[in-house]
Amino acid sequence: MAYDKSIRPPFAGLWKGMWATLKALFRRPPTVFYPEEKEIPVPRARGVISLDTEACTVCMLCARECPDWCIYIEGHKEEVPPSKPGGRPRTRAKLDRFDIDFALCMYCGICVEVCPFDALFWSPEYEYSEYSIADLLHPVERLTEWLDTVPEPPALESS
């Protein structure tokens, strides 16, 4: 690497710096003014977890695989009357409670990955800050609300 280590007389660097500042004055800034302008997150961005209660079978896989145990699930079995007369009554798992504590969550995405029934999805939404840390515990109602914001997966690079 041929780098000149000699120190030239001063001020050349100073003027160069000033010249750079002057040029930057007329450049378009790369920043955005946040509340007015918003950057659109990429579709794969891990913003918030949404829940599809219809698909959830209360199998507890997500709660068990979560590295910091921030998912709280409670459920019970209930009997569904037979669909056809003479049929067998079936038992179905019913979700009583599904809370994700986003104050504890570390956004690793393991719960979404292990869900075998497609009940959990990532949404790139990020505006859910709260004044109280307890409000970051999202109950079922809030988790299902996020479902509308789940984007389509991006197209892939042809290989």
Add this chain to the structure above:
Amino acid sequence: MTGLMHRSEVAVSVELQTPDMTLNIGPQHPSTHGVLRLVAKVDGERIEEVEPVIGYMHRGYEKLAEVRTYAQITALVNRIDWVAGFASEVPFIVAVERLTGIEAPPRAQWIRLILTEMARIASHLVFMSSYPLELGATTPLMWALRERERVLDLIESVTGGRFHPNFNRVGGVKPAAGGGSKTKKISMDLPAGFFAQTKTAMEKVLHVCDELDELVTGNEFIKARTVGIGVIPPDKAIEYGLSGPNLRASGVDFDLRKVEPILPYDEVDFDVVVTTSGDCYDRYVCRLEEIRQSARIVLQAIDKIPSGPLQAKVPRVLKVPEGQVYVRHENPKGEFGYYIVSEGGRMPYRLKIRSTSFSNLSILPWLLEGQLVPDLVAIMGSLDFVLGDVDR
């Protein structure tokens, strides 16, 4: 000694018995990159002895890993060195792959290579921004971070996370979520437009390197602060176990990407950047050149990446056989290694993390001895450590 001193100074030192002062720097100090505390014994402007006090950021990852499955540890290990999260994930996954005998398909390995080099660029750009800032220049901070954002956006578009990708899995990269009918067909392959965006981003990165060359590398103020300051001779560098750009700046040609590649580095063409004098300026120059080399690797890799599957066949519940393995890899900061002891089962018995910054920091007491207090920040910054990496 007296020959160099002015007569008035001699008189003062005879009359006044100045005791050594203990100067406490940190743990909350803007130039320490986090919560490093330095207890320095100073005699006027000279540092006589310095003792780094670490552990303010200890999160106990080695212990946490003993009660986590391998998939859960992957989410933890990219939080060790958050500036280049992807680069600290790869050696862990490769270590587990070596234990289980699973090999990732070529396309997955190339994706790992591209993203590792992007993480290296992002990490070095943080150095390019923070180091001149510590020396008193604010413009390079904005310029380097602007281009780093571009690189991080690309990492996010593939992995979903800017800092904590959590994208590597044993036997490949992140699979499609779940096994249900909706997500079964979703592949986590590179998103459309990735190659074109990467090409633009690399051009911009190379451009900002040239800009930094003009603004920082040739600047006489920066040179006056860094040339000949904090010289590490090669034998001392090896003695203290330095690695990465800190070692190569001292003239030791050692790069794990050439010596022990765990990714297809032998198929791309790049140079190991070695500079000779080992001072702060050389450590800066070494990193600047490494950004260019990394950009070169990424541009070659996006042309060479093969098509094919992303995931090898892996059992649903991953049980790792009994055994021990040590896998190391060239992190942006140097050698980063994982030593896994497995007694069989879903969790490791012990995970030893050989983190780079911890070893690189160990030279600090020797290096700062006899230096001036104003040079402390310049020397400390040139070692480029991350406190999360030091304390783990």
